């Protein structure tokens with residue numbers, strides 16, 4: 001069971017930005033956290049840009065799959081272009097792009113929960129991006145899906161400038177997050193080093209104890225053999 005929510009037609013470059021905005025707005029309304037909203041918006045933007053650039057435009061369909069949890073947000077991006085010729089090298093990362101960085105598809109695949117590319121019937125490409133809805137959100141009903149779609153369609157879409165500003169904020173947040181992780185890594189590293197040093201000291205102590213024991217043992221054997229010798233001597237003399 002799947003319920004269509006909204007579709008966006010891609011004919012001009014401007015529409016790529018609009019599709020990105022829609023992806024983020026929908027992800028927000030469905031209860032995805034900020035990070036997942038950014039992930040989906042970024043992936044949709046890369047794939048829609050491809051459909052525009054290489055496929056001459058197309059459509060983006062936002063659909064909710066499943067009646068009960070886990071429900072899934074599906075974003076289908078289709079075009080009627082020539083299809084993707086070198087899909088395998090692209091997917092395994094060996095493809096060198098002449099038009100861009102060549103990281104749109106592999107990057108987008110990393111950002112979403114499920115990623116699927118298939119040739120569209122009659123020529124062209126369909127890329128399906130899927131995100132599993134957060135378990136914390138109440139289950140979606142068909143009426144709610146339709147209502148969100150209608151509400152978004154009524155809303156005036158923001159200007160591209162607003163979207164650029166938002167992308168900048170996302171970038172700043174990502175950089176801050178990276179910085180935080182870097183600091184966490186440094187802290188963990190230091191902790192690991194301390195633990196290591198502790199272990200080394202402990203082993204040195206153990207070694208030293210073993211050595212002392214060995215020496216004590218040697219002294220004892222020497223003493224005993226000496227003693228038995230001493231004991232035997234007078235007896236032998238008798």
Ligand SMILES: Nc1ncnc2c1ncn2[C@@H]1O[C@H](COP(=O)(O)OP(=O)(O)O)[C@@H](O)[C@H]1O
Pocket residue numbers: 046050051054055079081082083084085090097098099100101102103104105106125
């Ligand atoms: N919808 C599409 N239709 C036809 N070819 C495509 C499509 N999407 C991607 N491609 C091809 O796949 C290549 C890799 O795409 P991508 O990973 O987004 O990198 P880039 O766009 O930076 O080259 C593109 O260079 C293009 O040749």
Ligand SMILES: [Mg+2]
Pocket residue numbers: 046049050100103104105
């Ligand atoms: Mg691309």
